[in-house]
Amino acid sequence: MTYTVDGSLPSTMGSLGRRQNVIIVGMGAVGTVLGLLLKANSNCHVTAVCRSNYEAAKSAGIRVVSNVFGDTMFKPDTVVRSSEDAAGLRSYDFVVLTTKVLPNLIDQSELIAPVVGKGSVIVVVQNGLQGEAPLRARFPGNLVLPTVIYVLAARKSANTVEHKNLVRFYIGPDSAPSDKAPSPTVMAPAKQFVEFLKGPNVEAVATPSIQGIKWFKMVWNGTFNPISVLSGLNDTYAMTHHPQVYKLLVSVARELWATGEAVTGQPMATVNGVTDAESYIQASMEYHFQPSMLQDYLAGRPMEIDALVKQPLELARKHNVPTPHLETVYCLITMVQDSHRPQSQSSSVAP
Numbered sequence: 001m002t003y004t005v006d007g008s009l010p011s012t013m014g015s016l017g018r019r020q021n022v023i024i025v026g027m028g029a030v031g032t033v034l035g036l037l038l039k040a041n042s043n044c045h046v047t048a049v050c051r052s053n054y055e056a057a058k059s060a061g062i063r064v065v066s067n068v069f070g071d072t073m074f075k076p077d078t079v080v081r082s083s084e085d086a087a088g089l090r091s092y093d094f095v096v097l098t099t100k101v102l103p104n105l106i107d108q109s110e111l112i113a114p115v116v117g118k119g120s121v122i123v124v125v126q127n128g129l130q131g132e133a134p135l136r137a138r139f140p141g142n143l144v145l146p147t148v149i150y151v152l153a154a155r156k157s158a159n160t161v162e163h164k165n166l167v168r169f170y171i172g173p174d175s176a177p178s179d180k181a182p183s184p185t186v187m188a189p190a191k192q193f194v195e196f197l198k199g200p201n202v203e204a205v206a207t208p209s210i211q212g213i214k215w216f217k218m219v220w221n222g223t224f225n226p227i228s229v230l231s232g233l234n235d236t237y238a239m240t241h242h243p244q245v246y247k248l249l250v251s252v253a254r255e256l257w258a259t260g261e262a263v264t265g266q267p268m269a270t271v272n273g274v275t276d277a278e279s280y281i282q283a284s285m286e287y288h289f290q291p292s293m294l295q296d297y298l299a300g301r302p303m304e305i306d307a308l309v310k311q312p313l314e315l316a317r318k319h320n321v322p323t324p325h326l327e328t329v330y331c332l333i334t335m336v337q338d339s340h341r342p343q344s345q346s347s348s349v350a351p
């Protein structure tokens, strides 16, 4: 079954006539946890593009040690080394992009181009705000769906992912709040993807207004991610329990919160009892979690500085929102990146 941007859906919509072909590009921690959930759904045939973990995925599968799902294996239906290798095998209903956002190193549209066919829906599972723009430009005939994912997971080795907590997933078209509601036919693929993921301990929601939710997550990422590295390689627990760093976290979060409201023209969309920037910081006080930027730094991979710090900062400048703390954080984290040479570019592809 395929979907088109203009909304012309095949008549089988809703009653799946055949298994849906889903390909995941980027088999890091997030891609692996998503793959595990999709594979559990008998309506999906899951192809995984694996690089450093190709051998492991192909033989026994990738081990997921999860506080939620137990100690289990993710064994994709098909494992390939590249999108090129996947291209001739079948046509893909859903192309799920779970790579890091590193515009200077990875051309994401190039990465998925071989597997994007007529009617493929592109599902972008990435941090940041603007990852979809180049994909829309390259694939104007395909529906590109942004998502927001909360999953506390980390890749521990080529064949093991540790999943501590949470799978909360939002997906929906990228309409601005002032736009008219997205047509049901554009929402349909989002709803279908949600159905694939649904299961015990997974919260998956199709929403007509993803931008606000993206900004809400941006506040977390733009604050905790760089400061975890700058504060001396600390997890959420250590950062939030250090009085000075706590104040810095709150200041940066407030600036990002104000930026999100200025850009969207809406009050910040909030989740799970968080009402303001400070309560957002406090909500992480119980967790010992290393933000993905710290994981990348420790593994010698490039950090998502553009997507998580530079882009919101540029939007703050454009909307005249004062962001002195974020400016400082950006300045320092770029210097850390420049003096901390990533070991390899290829290791950067999977989150």
Ligand SMILES: CC(C)(CO)C(=O)C(=O)O
Binding pocket: 127, 149, 150, 151, 152, 153, 220, 221, 225, 289, 290, 291, 292, 293
């Ligand atoms: C919110 C969180 C921790 C997990 O999804 C994340 O986005 C990150 O570490 O970058």
